[in-house]
Amino acid sequence: MAKENNIEPELHVLIVDDERDDLAILDDSFRALSEGRWHIDAADSVGEALQIAKKGKIQLVVLAVNTPVLDVSLLFSSFGQPPSQFKKVVMASPATDEMRAASLAAGADLFIEKPLSPEGLKAAFASMSELVGWVLPQHFQSGSHGVGMADLIQMECLARNSSVLELFHEHSLGRIYIEEGQLIHAVCGEISGERAFQKLFTLTGTYELHNFELPPERTLNRTWEFLLGEAVRYRDSLNARHQASKILASGHGAVAGEPAGKAAEMLICSGIGEVLYRWQCPDAAGRLVLLQEIARRAEKIIPEIQLGKLDRLEIQLSAGRAVLQPRADRLIFVRVEDNLVKP
Amino acid sequence: MKDNFKTWFAALPAVPGMLACGVRRPNGKCAAQGDDNNYPAVKIEKLLGQFADFHEPLAAAELSPRWTTWVFEYGQLRFVLRPDKWLLLLLVSPETEAAQKLDLLSEEFLAGPVK
Numbered sequence: 001m002a003k004e005n006n007i008e009p010e011l012h013v014l015i016v017d018d019e020r021d022d023l024a025i026l027d028d029s030f031r032a033l034s035e036g037r038w039h040i041d042a043a044d045s046v047g048e049a050l051q052i053a054k055k056g057k058i059q060l061v062v063l064a065v066n067t068p069v070l071d072v073s074l075l076f077s078s079f080g081q082p083p084s085q086f087k088k089v090v091m092a093s094p095a096t097d098e099m100r101a102a103s104l105a106a107g108a109d110l111f112i113e114k115p116l117s118p119e120g121l122k123a124a125f126a127s128m129s130e131l132v133g134w135v136l137p138q139h140f141q142s143g144s145h146g147v148g149m150a151d152l153i154q155m156e157c158l159a160r161n162s163s164v165l166e167l168f169h170e171h172s173l174g175r176i177y178i179e180e181g182q183l184i185h186a187v188c189g190e191i192s193g194e195r196a197f198q199k200l201f202t203l204t205g206t207y208e209l210h211n212f213e214l215p216p217e218r219t220l221n222r223t224w225e226f227l228l229g230e231a232v233r234y235r236d237s238l239n240a241r242h243q244a245s246k247i248l249a250s251g252h253g254a255v256a257g258e259p260a261g262k263a264a265e266m267l268i269c270s271g272i273g274e275v276l277y278r279w280q281c282p283d284a285a286g287r288l289v290l291l292q293e294i295a296r297r298a299e300k301i302i303p304e305i306q307l308g309k310l311d312r313l314e315i316q317l318s319a320g321r322a323v324l325q326p327r328a329d330r331l332i333f334v335r336v337e338d339n340l341v342k343p
Numbered sequence: 344m345k346d347n348f349k350t351w352f353a354a355l356p357a358v359p360g361m362l363a364c365g366v367r368r369p370n371g372k373c374a375a376q377g378d379d380n381n382y383p384a385v386k387i388e389k390l391l392g393q394f395a396d397f398h399e400p401l402a403a404a405e406l407s408p409r410w411t412t413w414v415f416e417y418g419q420l421r422f423v424l425r426p427d428k429w430l431l432l433l434l435v436s437p438e439t440e441a442a443q444k445l446d447l448l449s450e451e452f453l454a455g456p457v458k
Contacts, residue, residue, distance in 0.1 A: 283404070286404050287404070290400065290401075290404055290406075293400065297393075297394075297397070298413070300393070301390065301393065301413075301420075302415075304386060304389075304390070305382075305386075305390070305415070305418070305420065305434065306381065306417075307415035307416060307417045307418035307420070308415050308416025308417045308418075309415065309416050310413060310414070310415055311414045311415060311416065312414050313411060313412070313413055313414070314411065314412040314414060315401060315406055315408045315410075315411050315412075316408060316409045316410045316411070316412070316446075316449075317406065317407065317408060317409065318407070318409060322406055335406075
């Protein structure tokens with residue numbers, strides 16, 4: 001049986017984001033997803049947020065953190081009502097472990113990656129609704145997992161809930177058992193424990209939250225923060241490798257079906273330069289500097305040439321090529337060598 | 344030979360999809376051709392100046408390029424640096440004849456002496 005929530009007819013939400021385009025997207029999306037039942041105020045500065053907060057009682061504050069130097073704790077305490085009287089959500093892009101820890105330490109009830117896709121917005125909306133005990137429409141009771149599943153587990157653990165999260169794709173893929181805010185067991189097919197927990201994060205499907213029941217065994221004994229962090233890192237690493245493979249397969253100039261070359265070196269970092277995957281890359285630091293230099297140069301010329309965002313830089317070498325992709329959330333370097341040996 | 348290069352360079356804007364092109368000599372002097380509204384010569388010459396030294400850090404990182412291609416959403420920017428320090432810039436729309444001919448034009452630039 002799925003868990004039940006208390007119905008709240010309307011919710012007063014304050015969204016703070018200094019990126020105006022993102023703010024408009026968050027405002028429009030949450031308004032639509034709540035079917036107009038969220039009363040949303042949007043502020044693109046802290047000053048404006050404080051003015052709005054003075055006018056009425058806020059039940060949920062959504063704070064988009066686009067800069068790591070923002071003092072989340074100070075901001076929460078300046079809203080004119082005790083921080084315990086409203087729920088606090090921090091959205092960050094990129095969402096780093098350091099930011100997650102700092103935000104939770106500052107009193108955030110939920111920390112999530114800033115959603116960039118319709119699916120991500122829906123998952124964020126579902127997580128925030130769950131946080132404030134706001135009943136979702138029926139079609140939200142289960143959803144595709146990924147960002148949403150991590151958020152849901154985090155929320156259950158922070159609230160010291162006991163529950164069972166079950167994942168489906170036509171049939172049950174596995175279960176995660178949470179007891180009083182601690183992850184105690186995970187099972188995925190024939191495997192259990194940490195491997196099962198990590199694997200569940202890489203699968204595609206939907207999830208449902210059930211009332212707690214005792215597991216047949218206890219296979220998880222580390223903190224939920226550690227387990228969740230490792231699982232998300234593992235999933236991101238797999239995604240990044242998949243992305244790199246796609247770049248390799250793009251094979252500029254290669255005949256369809258013919259391999260573009262053999263991989264010689266690969267480096268994948270997070271947007272802030274944390275190495276996620278490294279293979280045959282003796283000078284990772286040098287490659288990272290190069291990626292950051294390319295991002296800097298692209299920023300300079302983008303307004304002038306008006307050709308949209310940079311997708312990648314391709315370097316044609318005498319016997320191969322290198323592809324560098326500096327994105328906000330990923331920095332990727334791939335070098336391939338030609339297959340053909342010239343006589 | 345110099346005349347041959349001039350003829351070759353003058354013909355570049357006629358390639359369908361070529362938005363702009365430019366060349367920078369080793370002494371820093373530039374020549375550029377492009378749509379006066381979106382890509383005036385002064386803008387292309389500025390780009391050439393900004394990227395004149397870009398191949399050096401690549402070479403230092405053991406990535407000596409024959410050419411580099413900046414792939415944007417709506418176009419590609421190709422830089423070709425000859426060993427004698429002549430630098431060619433080609434700005435093309437994606438999926439056009441000019442985009443398809445980028446490698447060919449780059450090879451011609453690398454192979455053909457300009458002085």
